[in-house]
Amino acid sequence: MSDKYKKILMVLIPLMIAIAMPLIVTDNYFRGIFIMTLIYIIVVLGLNFITGLTGQMNLGTAGIFAMGSYTTALLSTKLGISPWLTIIGSIIMGLIIGVGLGYPSLRVQGVYLALTTIGFGEIVRILISNFKFTNGIMGIRDIPAFTIGSFSFDDKLARYYLYLVFVVIMGVVAYRITNSKWGRLFKAIRDNYEAVQAVGVDIAKPKVLAFTLAAIYGCVAGSLYAVHMEFITPSVYTFDLSTTFIVMMMLGGIGSVPGCILGAVVCTILPELLRDFGNWYWIIFSILVLLVILFRPNGIISFLKTRKKSVKEGVK
Amino acid sequence: MAQTVLQLIIGGLAMGFIYALVSIEYTIIWNASGLLNFSHERLILLGAYLFGAQFVVRNGISNPIAVVLMLICTFFIGVLISYVLMRPLRNLPLVFSVTGTIMLGRIITEGVRLIWGNNPIPLVGWLEGTIKAGELVINRTYIIIIIVAAVLVAALQIFLNKTKVGTAMRCVSQNKKAAAFMGIDVDRSSAITMGISAVICGIIGILIIPLFQLKGDMTGMIGIKGFAAGVVGGFGYIPGGIVGGILIGVLESLSTLVVPGIYKDIVSFILLIVFLLVRPSGILGHKA
Numbered sequence: 336m337s338d339k340y341k342k343i344l345m346v347l348i349p350l351m352i353a354i355a356m357p358l359i360v361t362d363n364y365f366r367g368i369f370i371m372t373l374i375y376i377i378v379v380l381g382l383n384f385i386t387g388l389t390g391q392m393n394l395g396t397a398g399i400f401a402m403g404s405y406t407t408a409l410l411s412t413k414l415g416i417s418p419w420l421t422i423i424g425s426i427i428m429g430l431i432i433g434v435g436l437g438y439p440s441l442r443v444q445g446v447y448l449a450l451t452t453i454g455f456g457e458i459v460r461i462l463i464s465n466f467k468f469t470n471g472i473m474g475i476r477d478i479p480a481f482t483i484g485s486f487s488f489d490d491k492l493a494r495y496y497l498y499l500v501f502v503v504i505m506g507v508v509a510y511r512i513t514n515s516k517w518g519r520l521f522k523a524i525r526d527n528y529e530a531v532q533a534v535g536v537d538i539a540k541p542k543v544l545a546f547t548l549a550a551i552y553g554c555v556a557g558s559l560y561a562v563h564m565e566f567i568t569p570s571v572y573t574f575d576l577s578t579t580f581i582v583m584m585m586l587g588g589i590g591s592v593p594g595c596i597l598g599a600v601v602c603t604i605l606p607e608l609l610r611d612f613g614n615w616y617w618i619i620f621s622i623l624v625l626l627v628i629l630f631r632p633n634g635i636i637s638f639l640k641t642r643k644k645s646v647k648e649g650v651k
Numbered sequence: 652m653a654q655t656v657l658q659l660i661i662g663g664l665a666m667g668f669i670y671a672l673v674s675i676e677y678t679i680i681w682n683a684s685g686l687l688n689f690s691h692e693r694l695i696l697l698g699a700y701l702f703g704a705q706f707v708v709r710n711g712i713s714n715p716i717a718v719v720l721m722l723i724c725t726f727f728i729g730v731l732i733s734y735v736l737m738r739p740l741r742n743l744p745l746v747f748s749v750t751g752t753i754m755l756g757r758i759i760t761e762g763v764r765l766i767w768g769n770n771p772i773p774l775v776g777w778l779e780g781t782i783k784a785g786e787l788v789i790n791r792t793y794i795i796i797i798i799v800a801a802v803l804v805a806a807l808q809i810f811l812n813k814t815k816v817g818t819a820m821r822c823v824s825q826n827k828k829a830a831a832f833m834g835i836d837v838d839r840s841s842a843i844t845m846g847i848s849a850v851i852c853g854i855i856g857i858l859i860i861p862l863f864q865l866k867g868d869m870t871g872m873i874g875i876k877g878f879a880a881g882v883v884g885g886f887g888y889i890p891g892g893i894v895g896g897i898l899i900g901v902l903e904s905l906s907t908l909v910v911p912g913i914y915k916d917i918v919s920f921i922l923l924i925v926f927l928l929v930r931p932s933g934i935l936g937h938k939a
Contacts, residue, residue, distance in 0.1 A: 390745075451927050625736075
């Protein structure tokens with residue numbers, strides 16, 4: 336009983352903080368940072384399915400993110416479709432990428448897959464910065480905001496709460512999937528795929544599924560990003576962005592939904608708090624991440640878990 | 652027309668040799684420790700800055716001595732990285748080791764930025780100039796790259812096959828346990844491998860200074876294209892990397908005849924994905 340009580344508190348307290356934060360910090364710049372944090376949380380939750388749970392290295396997340404952004408940007412500016420509907424468009428785009436990237440992943444493993452996904456990310460970046468209909472390196476301007484009737488979410492505060500709703504829904508879905516039959520199958524493939532095959536379970540389908548989930552989450556986050564920025568250029572979607580997503584997941588706690596959320600929050604907000612260190616910030620941060628990888632492979636979330644609990648989880 | 656093609660082929664060959672060197676440099680680490688070094692681009696950057704920004708511009712040392720000093724420094728940096736980072740990473744799953752080397756790359760980039768600043772550093776007269784052969788005008792840098800790379804490849808083959816240290820390195824890459832039983836110090840051998848790899852990175856760094864200038868993003872996509880070269884030729888197999896690198900360099904250069912130059916960079920990635928899907932063992936068909 337007390338365990339369940341604790342669990343509810345673990346969800347409620349962060350949620351309360353998330354709701355209160357933009358009211359406490361009224362600075363518009365910081366509200367923008369909070370919105371970016373929410374967007375990154377969605378991407379990292381998606382990445383967690385494929386890299387965290389299934390153990391397949393995906394270094395092309397920036398490409399997925401870009402496809403989502405450009406789907407929304409092109410549909411809403413060129414065809415005048417409502418931004419709400421473009422999210423459906425970007426979910427479909429996620430499905431296409433997921434199946435398209437997922438099937439190759441059946442043939443290649445480990446580093447080969449990491450290289451394939453790097454190739455995918457780079458191809459997407461080069462194409463969107465050269466195609467005419469994506470307006471090349473100039474990017475796309477004037478992406479309309481979400482509206483309900485006459486109410487428009489162009490105010491940062493309103494947009495923050497709208498995106499928070501997205502994060503809560505996608506977070507709950509991610510948590511449910513992680514602790515479902517699918518989630519356990521993903522983890523089993525990561526830990527020992529030969530054993531999974533040996534007991535007669537098809538490993539092809541869950542891999543494609545994990546890829547598709549990752550692509551859908553990435554694309555939806557890309558859409559939200561495009562609507563938030565109102566103006567997107569290809570220079571954002573670099574290999575460095577893909578690695579930043581991986582770092583967020585690693586730092587927070589690979590394979591764990593609360594860990595991913597924590598990682599995205601820390602990696603987005605900490606730079607702003609450490610502005611005073613100036614030039615030294617990135618090098619300090621990189622060394623810290625490296626130390627976490629070497630000595631705490633399960634991320635900072637593993638500091639929060641008590642020893643007793645981790646033993647119990649092991650038995651489960 | 653024939654002249655343009657010939658010039659493109661020479662330029663492509665030079666870039667191809669650079670990709671070939673990149674693929675050799677990470678392949679020896681991959682063979683020795685099963686790690687893919689994603690920080691190699693930054694090691695190339697570090698080598699170029701150590702030579703150009705530190706020794707030549709700041710200390711005013713003459714070019715040949717600066718090259719030697721840079722090679723010694725990069726070797727020991729490589730050995731240090733091997734003991735501090737690669738050894739613990741070797742025992743972690745792939746996701747961690749890849750991220751670990753990526754973070755190492757970021758640390759090096761930031762270090763370079765903090766020490767030598769953001770602005771491009773001009774390095775006048777280093778490997779620059781043109782060579783005229785009849786009607787043909789060739790960039791002198793290309794010729795030097797091709798010669799240095801060819802010598803380096805040959806020297807490495809001799810080192811790996813004829814010397815005791817080289818034989819030990821090959822033994823470790825084939826079977827770590829057996830190597831340890833035969834009395835080979837696996838850690839030390841891996842450290843030497845990493846050191847040699849860092850030295851090759853440094854040489855690549857100084858070779859590309861005339862092509863891309865001495866600046867923070869000088870390495871561009873060389874690192875990733877080097878991975879593509881390895882896959883096209885045969886991953887984890889040194890001759891494969893050389894063949895793949897030259898092929899990618901020449902095809903990339905010739906592609907500007909058919910498609911606009913801006914799509915040049917895409918050639919290597921398409922080759923990478925096609926080969927991974929259709930023929931993962933590469934052109935030479937070597938089983939890794």
